[in-house]
Structure formats: C-alpha cells, structure tokens
Ligand SMILES: [Zn+2]
C-alpha cells in the first residue's frame with residue numbers, strides 16, 4: 001500500500017505531466033493554425049461558392065475529389081506545407097465553407113440506408129432547418145444534442161447510430177433535447193465548447209502554479 005506522502009507525490013507528478021501535455025498540444029495546434037492561415041490567405045480566405053469568410057468555418061476542398069487518396073499519401077499539415085512551398089499544383093484545391101463542402105460530399109453518395117432514412121425522419125420532426133441560420137440543404141443538416149452529451153448517448157446504444165435515432169424519434173422530450181444545426185454551426189458550437197473547456201483547464205493550471 002502507498003503511504004499518504006507517496007500518493008501526494010504521485011498526484012503532483014500527474015498534474016504537472018497533464019499540464020505539460022496540454023501546453024504541448026496547444027503549441028502544436030498554434031503552429032498548425034499558422035500554417036493553415038497562410039494557405040487560406042493564399043486562396044482568398046473565403047468560400048468559392050457562397051463567399052463565407054470566417055476562417056474557422058473554411059476547409060480546403062480537393063477539386064477532383066481525390067482527397068481520400070491524397071490523405072493516405074500525406075497528412076493535412078504536410079499538404080499545407082507543400083502548398084506553401086509550391087510543391088503541388090495549387091489549381092487542384094479550392095476553399096469551401098463547411099456547409100458547401102458537406103453539401104458537395106453528400107451529393108457523391110446515395111442515402112438509402114436505414115440510418116439515412118431515420119435521420120431524414122428525425123430532421124423532419126425537428127423542423128428541417130438550422131436553428132441558427134435557417135439553412136435547409138439536406139446534405140448540410142445535422143442533429144445536435146443541445147446539452148452536448150452526444151458521444152455518451154451513442155455509447156449507450158453500443159455506438160449504433162441507427163438505434164440511437166430510433167430512440168430519439170420516440171423520445172417525448174425530443175424537441176427540448178435535440179435540434180437541427182447545419183454542419184457549420186455544429187462545428188462552431190464544438191469549437192466554442194472546446195475553447196471554454198481549455199480556458200477552464202488553463203485557469204486551473206494557473207491556480208495550481210500560484
Ligand atoms: Zn459556402
């Protein structure tokens with residue numbers, strides 16, 4: 001059995017390690033963002049289809065839809081670096097907002113699976129438009145857990161989206177627990193939650209140091 005002193009030492013070590021790891025991740029992300037911002041500036045920092053121009057809502061699109069093949073060759077960050085060094089053909093890419101990108105991708109697949117059909121019914125039940133911006137393109141709409149417990153919820157159905165959707169459809173509290181968001185606003189909600197979580201962690205780090 002560990003003595004109390006040993007436990008305290010371990011706890012201190014654990015806290016400091018976690019703090020270092022967080023700092024390491026934050027630094028890496030900052031570098032990634034710098035490279036990404038340079039690439040996006042090169043492409044005019046706006047969606048080629050709808051002119052949306054907030055950087056967090058933009059993505060690089062492979063015009064020939066060979067993104068999956070390319071991702072196997074190199075990671076996104078190294079693609080950005082290659083673009084900046086002019087080592088790839090810049091005309092193969094364009095900037096799209098998350099919604100126009102999602103809509104384009106959606107058009108490439110058929111949507112006849114049980115899960116797709118259930119999602120369609122759920123979207124209908126929840127009003128079929130983004131709660132924030134009233135976007136209605138089907139390929140763009142997503143179902144959001146208002147209180148942010150989506151991954152836990154999915155886990156409780158053995159990660160079966162189909163079973164989760166079935167349950168959501170018959171949930172009497174459906175309208176207060178779920179909402180329709182477009183892909184863009186769903187992502188922005190995620191970013192904002194992550195940023196809030198990180199600032200809370202940084203605050204607790206600062207308090208520990210003090
Ligand atoms: Zn767009």
Ligand SMILES: [Zn+2]
Pocket residue numbers: 130131132133134135181182183184185
């Ligand atoms: Zn929206």
